[in-house]
Amino acid sequence: MSEDPDLTDRLVVTLDLTGVTDKAGLMDRAARALALPDWFGRNWDALADSLGDHTVWPGTAVERGMLVVVRGWRSYADAAPGDWQTAQDVFAEAVDRTPRLAVVLALGGSS
Numbered sequence: 001m002s003e004d005p006d007l008t009d010r011l012v013v014t015l016d017l018t019g020v021t022d023k024a025g026l027m028d029r030a031a032r033a034l035a036l037p038d039w040f041g042r043n044w045d046a047l048a049d050s051l052g053d054h055t056v057w058p059g060t061a062v063e064r065g066m067l068v069v070v071r072g073w074r075s076y077a078d079a080a081p082g083d084w085q086t087a088q089d090v091f092a093e094a095v096d097r098t099p100r101l102a103v104v105l106a107l108g109g110s111s
Contacts, residue, residue, distance in 0.1 A: 007067055007102055009064055009065065010061070010064050010065040010066055010067040010102065011057075011058065011061040011065070011067070012069060013033055013034060013058065013061075013066060013067070013068050013069070014068075014069050014071060015029060015033045015034075015069065015070045015071070016029065016033070016071050016072050017029055017071070017072045017075070017076050018071070018072030018075070019075065020072070020075065020076045021075055021079035021080065022079070022080060022083075023080065023083045024042070025076075026076060026083070026087060027042035027043070028042070030047055030050075033068075034050065034051075034056075034057070034058060034068075035059075036056060037056060044086055044090055047087075047090055048090045048093060048094055051068075051090070051091070051094035051098065051101060052097050052101070054066075054098070064100075065099075065100035065101065066100065066102070067102045067103075067104065068091075068101070068102070068103045068104070069104055069106055070091070070104070070106065071106035072106075073105060
């Protein structure tokens with residue numbers, strides 16, 4: 001197994017934030033999309049820890065790596081710009097620490 005699999009080999013998880021306008025909504029969607037355990041703390045530190053901990057990743061992501069596609073994020077970014085910046089920082093830090101993780105922001109399709 002390669003430590004840095006090609007993006008095409010990774011398990012793709014879609015984090016759809018369409019209609020989300022607050023941190024609680026983002027955390028709920030992240031918990032569902034990533035199939036996080038019930039004990040997920042729904043805060044920034046818990047999200048960072050979960051993204052960086054392959055033992056809580058869904059299914060075959062442990063072997064394949066994971067690509068998280070964040071879509072429908074613009075309404076959240078507009079409604080809570082400070083929290084959106086924090087979310088981006090959390091995503092970036094998790095990717096920097098975790099070679100088998102990639103997070104991308106999908107453009108278009110959100111207003």
